[in-house]
Amino acid sequence: GENVEQHPSTLSVQEGDSAVIKCTYSDSASNYFPWYKQELGKGPQLIIDIRSNVGEKKDQRIAVTLNKTAKHFSLHITETQPEDSAVYFCAAAYYGQNFVFGPGTRLSVLP
Amino acid sequence: ETGVTQTPRHLVMGMTNKKSLKCEQHLGHNAMYWYKQSAKKPLELMFVYNFKEQTENNSVPSRFSPECPNSSHLFLHLHTLQPEDSALYLCASSQETGQAYSGANVLTFGAGSRLTVL
Numbered sequence: 001g002e003n004v005e006q007h008p009s010t011l012s013v014q015e016g017d018s019a020v021i022k023c024t025y026s027d028s029a030s031n032y033f034p035w036y037k038q039e040l041g042k043g044p045q046l047i048i049d050i051r052s053n054v055g056e057k058k059d060q061r062i063a064v065t066l067n068k069t070a071k072h073f074s075l076h077i078t079e080t081q082p083e084d085s086a087v088y089f090c091a092a093a094y095y096g097q098n099f100v101f102g103p104g105t106r107l108s109v110l111p
Numbered sequence: 112e113t114g115v116t117q118t119p120r121h122l123v124m125g126m127t128n129k130k131s132l133k134c135e136q137h138l139g140h141n142a143m144y145w146y147k148q149s150a151k152k153p154l155e156l157m158f159v160y161n162f163k164e165q166t167e168n169n170s171v172p173s174r175f176s177p178e179c180p181n182s183s184h185l186f187l188h189l190h191t192l193q194p195e196d197s198a199l200y201l202c203a204s205s206q207e208t209g210q211a212y213s214g215a216n217v218l219t220f221g222a223g224s225r226l227t228v229l
Binding site for chain 1: 151
């Protein structure tokens with residue numbers, strides 16, 4: 001079955017700096033890769049996603065890149081702000097089924 | 112408010128108790144899910160319902176019993192749980208399962224029910 005690894009497990013950055021979180025997946029059939037943000041006391045919330053027919057997607061300060069050959073995808077957050085502090089999860093899925101999540105990255109943005 | 116409401120938000124129960132978790136979605140979705148979130152572990156899929164039919168049971172112990180009376184409501188009935196079952200239980204919904212390259216893939220999560228088993 002699919003296995004998703006995520007690194008780093010914790011990340012601290014200064015406000016205004018960039019943050020990068022990387023995920024690898026094992027099943028080359030996976031074709032949908034969402035990223036979720038979970039704030040304290042809340043459920044995960046989708047922040048950006050990418051499908052396997054696209055190499056990069058950007059939404060304001062957030063971007064995701066996908067390398068199908070290497071089976072890895074990354075989340076990039078630029079100009080980080082304190083409200084970006086949260087746990088971020090990547091996931092891989094096949095046609096909306098069998099979502100497999102990474103273990104999460106705790107991001108702390110220091111003022 | 113994400114459109115997926117879970118109650119109760121917190122639950123403490125003994126190993127011999129019977130309790131239920133409730134999930135309601137107001138998004139018009141047809142698929143609903145139960146996930147278990149334990150500390151320092153990936154989200155674990157427990158059950159999937161698509162159009163009220165259970166389509167996946169991810170080897171979950173029988174002390175967890177799901178119920179989906181309609182596409183908007185999902186329950187997780189709990190009985191004779193173990194302390195290691197203490198976790199955050201998350202409900203999610205999506206338009207459907209198995210749809211390619213469409214918004215149907217998107218999972219919307221509730222805030223979760225924090226369960227403590229004594």
